[in-house]
Amino acid sequence: MSDEIKILLAKAPLSFVGTVLYLDAATSDHRVEGNSAVIGVDCVLHGPPELSHLAGDQITLRLTQNRPEIGEAFAFFTAGASFGRTLALTELGRINVDVVEPFITAARDAGRGDSPFAPLIEEMSRDSLRRHAEGAAAVVLARVVALEAAGDRNAVMEDDPDWWRATLDVGHVERGELKSGPVNVLLANSRDRAWSASPKGRPGEEGLWLLHATSGERARLAPFEITHPEDAQPTARLAALRR
Amino acid sequence: MLLIVNMTPASLGAEANQDGGLWLEVDFDNTYNLTVGAQTPAPLGESGDWIYVSDDGGESWTLRPRPTEQDGVADAAAAGGSAVRASPADRDAAAAIQALDRGRIGAVRAAAHADGTVYAVFRRRTGGAFPKFDTDILVVRDDPETGRDKPFRQLLDPRDNLPGRVVAAGRTVSLTATMGQERLGAGLAIAVDPAKSGAVWIATCDHAADDPGGAWTLRLFHSTDRGQTWSVEPRSVANARGPALAVSAEGTTGLLYQHFTGARWETRLEVFKDAWTSATRPLVLHSAPAHTPTAEFLPFLGDPQLVGVGAGFLGVFGGANTPDVANFPHGVAYQRGADWENHTLLAGDGVTVIPPSIDPFFFRHWGAQPARGPGAQFRGPSPGRGPISRGPVSRGPGGRGPGSGDLPRGPIFRGPGPPPAPEAPLSAPPDTPEPRRGEGQDLKL
Numbered sequence: 061m062s063d064e065i066k067i068l069l070a071k072a073p074l075s076f077v078g079t080v081l082y083l084d085a086a087t088s089d090h091r092v093e094g095n096s097a098v099i100g101v102d103c104v105l106h107g108p109p110e111l112s113h114l115a116g117d118q119i120t121l122r123l124t125q126n127r128p129e130i131g132e133a134f135a136f137f138t139a140g141a142s143f144g145r146t147l148a149l150t151e152l153g154r155i156n157v158d159v160v161e162p163f164i165t166a167a168r169d170a171g172r173g174d175s176p177f178a179p180l181i182e183e184m185s186r187d188s189l190r191r192h193a194e195g196a197a198a199v200v201l202a203r204v205v206a207l208e209a210a211g212d213r214n215a216v217m218e219d220d221p222d223w224w225r226a227t228l229d230v231g232h233v234e235r236g237e238l239k240s241g242p243v244n245v246l247l248a249n250s251r252d253r254a255w256s257a258s259p260k261g262r263p264g265e266e267g268l269w270l271l272h273a274t275s276g277e278r279a280r281l282a283p284f285e286i287t288h289p290e291d292a293q294p295t296a297r298l299a300a301l302r303r
Numbered sequence: 304m305l306l307i308v309n310m311t312p313a314s315l316g317a318e319a320n321q322d323g324g325l326w327l328e329v330d331f332d333n334t335y336n337l338t339v340g341a342q343t344p345a346p347l348g349e350s351g352d353w354i355y356v357s358d359d360g361g362e363s364w365t366l367r368p369r370p371t372e373q374d375g376v377a378d379a380a381a382a383g384g385s386a387v388r389a390s391p392a393d394r395d396a397a398a399a400i401q402a403l404d405r406g407r408i409g410a411v412r413a414a415a416h417a418d419g420t421v422y423a424v425f426r427r428r429t430g431g432a433f434p435k436f437d438t439d440i441l442v443v444r445d446d447p448e449t450g451r452d453k454p455f456r457q458l459l460d461p462r463d464n465l466p467g468r469v470v471a472a473g474r475t476v477s478l479t480a481t482m483g484q485e486r487l488g489a490g491l492a493i494a495v496d497p498a499k500s501g502a503v504w505i506a507t508c509d510h511a512a513d514d515p516g517g518a519w520t521l522r523l524f525h526s527t528d529r530g531q532t533w534s535v536e537p538r539s540v541a542n543a544r545g546p547a548l549a550v551s552a553e554g555t556t557g558l559l560y561q562h563f564t565g566a567r568w569e570t571r572l573e574v575f576k577d578a579w580t581s582a583t584r585p586l587v588l589h590s591a592p593a594h595t596p597t598a599e600f601l602p603f604l605g606d607p608q609l610v611g612v613g614a615g616f617l618g619v620f621g622g623a624n625t626p627d628v629a630n631f632p633h634g635v636a637y638q639r640g641a642d643w644e645n646h647t648l649l650a651g652d653g654v655t656v657i658p659p660s661i662d663p664f665f666f667r668h669w670g671a672q673p674a675r676g677p678g679a680q681f682r683g684p685s686p687g688r689g690p691i692s693r694g695p696v697s698r699g700p701g702g703r704g705p706g707s708g709d710l711p712r713g714p715i716f717r718g719p720g721p722p723p724a725p726e727a728p729l730s731a732p733p734d735t736p737e738p739r740r741g742e743g744q745d746l747k748l
Contacts, residue, residue, distance in 0.1 A: 073347035089365070108347060110317040113652040140347040144365035145638070147314040213432035216408045218478045218488050218601070220433065250479075251486075253324070253342060256600030 065160070066180055068153040072137035074107035075177070076114065077157055077164075078121070079133045086120040087146035095123045096148075105135060105160060106175040111147075120148040135160040186300040192290045193301055196270040198236025201295055202228035202243070203266040210246065210281045219255070221248035225282050226261045228269060234298060236271065245271055246278055246285040259292035268293040268301075306667040307588055309624060309637040310339065310355050310364040315346055316640040317650035319660040321598070323621025324605030327665075334612055335360045335673040339619050340369075341663045342605065360673030361617065361665045364638065399454040400425060400443065403466050408436050409478065409489025416500035419447025422530060423455065424493045424505050426476065427467065430512075434479040437512045440491070441467030442505065444530050458530050470524050470533045474509040479601075483563040483593030486601040487519055487544060494548035494556070497611065501529040504556060506546035521546055521560055538573075547609035549616055557616040557668070559609040568593045570607060570620045572668060588666055591623035591630045596659050604661060615669035624648060624662035635664070 068075070078099040086092040099121045101114045122141055128134065137153035163176035175181060193199050204226050211223035224247050230240050248255040270291040271284035278285060286292060311318065322343045330336035339355040343366065346353070352369040400411050406428040413423040422444050430437035443455040443466050458468040476489040490508030505524040510517040521543035523536035540562060547559040558573045562585075571585035607620035623630070626641035626648060639662075640649035648657040667673075 073349060089363075110315060110319075110346065110650075113317060113650045113655060117651065139349055140345065140368075142365050142367040143312045143314045143346055144363070145313045211433070215433040216428070218409065218486060220478075222434075222479070251598075251601045253600045253602070 062180060064155070065163075065177065066184060068137040068155070069106065069177060069180060069184060071139075072152040073139060074111060074149065075105040075135060075137045076107070077102045077105065077133060077135050077160065078119075080128045080130050081118060083127070083130060086148070087118055089144040089146055090120040090142060090148040093122060095127075097121050097123055097128070099136065102133065103164070104175075105163075106177045106181065114147070117147070119146060122148070122150045124151045125154045133157050186303065189290060189293070189297065189300060192288065193235070193270055195272070196236070196291075197273040197284060198238045198271040199234040199301065200228070200230045200236070200238060200243075200269050200271065201232040201234070201267070201298065202230040202269055204261045204263055205229045205242070207247075207261060207263060209249075211249075212277075219252040220250060221255050221258075221287075222250040223247070223278070223281060224249040224261075226286075234268075234301065238271075243271075243284065244282040245269070246274060246282045246287075248287055255287075257289045258287045259289070261286070261292070266295060268295055268297050304667075304669065305586070305588075305633045306361065307631065307633060307635040308361060308364065308665045309635060309639060310619075310663045310665055311624070311637075311639045312364060312366055313638050313640065314651065315366065316648070317655065317657055318346065319596075319658050320344060321596075321600065321603065321661045322663050323661045324602050325608055325619040325621060325663055327608045327610055327617060327619045329610050329612055329617060331612075333673075333675045334617075335675065337361050337617070337665075339364070339663060339665065341621075342602075343663070355663060357665070361667050362636070364665070399445070403443070403455060405441065405465065405467050408438055409476065410491070412491045412493050414493045414495045414503070416495045417497065418500050420495070420500040420529070421445040421455075422493055422495055422503055424470070424491050425467075426474075426489050426491070429473075431475070435475065435477040438474050438476055438489070438509070439472045440470045440474060440505070440507055442470050442493070442503070442526075442530050442533075443467050468530055468533075470505055471507060471522070471535075473512040474507065475512045475515065476509045481601070481603075482519060482542065482544065483568055483603075484598040485544060485561075485563075485568070485593075485603040488602075488606075490521070490544055490546055490606075492546040492548040494550050494611075496550045496554060497552055498554055499527075502527050502550075503530055504548050504550065505533075506548050506558060506560070508544050508546055508560075518542055519544065523558070545604070545606040547607045547618065549609040549611040551611040551614055551616060553614045555611075555614070557609050557611065557618075559607045559616075559618050559620070561604060561607065561620070563593060566593060567591060568604065568622065570622055570664075572609075572616070572618070572666075574616070574668070586668075587632050589620065589622045589630060589635075589664060590632070591625060591627075595623055595625065596661065613674065615667070618666050618668070620664050620666075621661050622664055623659055625659045 078101050080097055081100050082098040085098045086096050098118055101117050103115050134154045135157055136151055138149035139152055141150045142148040167176040206227035208225050210225035226245050226247050227242050230243055247261045248258040274285045322341050324342040326340045328338040335358055337357040353366055354369045355364045355366055357364045400423055408426040408428045411423050411425045415421045424442045426438035427441050428436050429439055444457040445454045446457050456466050460467050477487055480487045492506040494504045496502035503526045508521045510519055518541035521540040523538050524533045525536055526533045542563045543560045545561045549557045556575045562569045562571055567590050569587050570589040571587055573585045604621040609616055609618040625646055626643050627646045642649055650657055
């Protein structure tokens with residue numbers, strides 16, 4: 061059953077236990093559609109922090125599964141449809157409440173205040189990191205020992221990545237054809253929104269680095285680049301890669 | 304009248320994103336229908352763009368995914384999306400300017416007239432290196448009767464006979480330098496008079512190349528001969544950025560910009576009927592400390608946008624959302640929960656305090672009353688207004704559920720009210736102007 065939930069978690073950014081209050085209805089600021097229902101949210105199972113206060117609210121749900129009965133409760137897996145005075149969601153999946161009860165109970169018994177699905181989400185995060193690492197040319201433990209501007213001085217737009225070259229002192233090679241010692245990598249130093257999540261690298265920063273081979277013009281600046289947010293990880297994250 | 308609305312919906316009362324970087328799209332067949340794009344991420348982290356949509360002239364807003372062609376929406380304007388950026392005509396214009404190969408720096412801004420005339424303004428690099436450049440400001444024009452194989456060739460520089468009339472020379476920009484946490488960029492804006500396609504305004508923000516220590520200054524230029532000659536207007540503002548320009552159907556010119564006082568960002572609107580020949584007192588729409596919150600990325604506030612509608616203007620801007628009466632000299636209506644006595648934002652539970660962030664704000668000025676123009680198709684009752692809506696009673700902004708009882712309801716603060724209205728009619732004019740797609744919008748290449 062965990063696998064079924066993980067499949068739902070992979071596609072649904074918000075899940076909750078809710079009770080069907082009205083069918084063929086919508087909360088007051090959303091359009092009534094033939095398959096919409098008003099659901100009372102009993103508890104949030106997972107989702108962004110912004111919606112952690114949803115319990116007790118009534119939302120509009122655009123149903124995509126079998127028509128439920130008024131008064132029935134389910135664990136709904138959903139995506140956002142419209143945010144107004146109230147919230148409208150689209151159903152992506154639905155499972156019976158007794159399936160998720162063990163997760164809720166386990167979280168409560170462990171005194172955890174996070175999502176009942178947190179262990180599953182952590183597993184999925186590790187899987188994601190492993191998949192991303194498989195696409196890397198090298199995976200190393202290293203420390204930033206030097207930084208210098210390396211970019212195109214003829215760039216003409218505000219959102220230019222502003223390439224900088226970092227020298228990493230590699231202490232351990234987990235994967236890839238690389239030896240310990242210095243290696244040059246490109247970092248996007250721009251604070252533009254397009255690059256703000258890219259690793260910046262601070263002098264002396266140590267960590268687990270997923271190095272990707274450069275291509276084209278950038279290959280003349282350095283053999284590797286680090287631009288994806290997952291390319292820089294805490295050193296302790298190496299254990300997650302090995303499992 | 305002046306209406307200002309914080310657009311963040313009540314159901315996203317716990318969000319704390321940096322939601323500047325706005326663009327505004329008006330449905331000129333029914334100006335109750337408005338669409339605003341922002342840097343706002345998908346609230347649940349989904350992929351795709353999300354947009355703010357209003358069907359009541361901007362008094363209330365919902366956030367929803369931008370429809371795509373896959374959703375059966377054929378044209379970009381109906382998609383509520385970047386019609387300016389996505390329309391074939393504008394794509395052609397952007398590509399054409401790129402093809403001019405004039406050493407462009409920064410974004411291109413364009414303004415289109417209903418008669419088919421299109422103007423575009425951009426900076427040509429004359430010196431320097433990233434991120435600081437010396438530039439000339441060039442304007443190009445495309446006339447409706449000319450062939451499309453060589454667009455934007457109507458205004459030539461007499462010095463080299465290449466496309467691009469020099470509006471101002473020797474201006475320095477620094478693409479990544481910041482002021483009050485905001486990137487200075489290469490600020491440009493352009494607008495054409497909807498009644499006279501030969502009358503064009505340009506606003507620029509930069510400093511003189513021969514005065515490297517000079518203030519970052521907003522300046523205005525005006526042409527009445529289809530861009531052949533330009534005059535420098537007697538209006539400049541030091542330490543200003545993000546200019547936006549528009550001309551109303553009555554020929555009134557609006558200038559929207561953000562002014563850094565040294566400690567605060569003020570979003571100001573200036574409206575002129577007489578080509579800036581008289582002194583003016585800017586309307587301060589919003590004023591807030593420039594260093595709260597801390598910028599997460601650039602742009603911090605983003606460029607404001609202004610559109611002429613009827614006798615007035617509609618606009619959007621990004622600003623700090625701390626609910627403080629002092630920040631809104633002309634009042635404001637918040638959709639999200641706020642405690643105005645303690646100057647705090649509140650989550651949907653009406654209790655949890657949310658840190659300040661940058662929110663999108665909409666405003667409607669003077670005669671810009673929403674209207675359904677001739678031939679407009681009334682699109683039926685708005686969601687929730689018809690008899691088919693059931694379920695919970697609408698709960699006003701300011702909190703929901705337990706704990707919200709002490710919070711004010713409805714538009715939380717309307718402030719001291721707008722200054723006296725001019726004699727211009729507040730009701731909709733008999734005719735709505737043609738859409739001026741492209742006016743003052745980015746054409747990033």
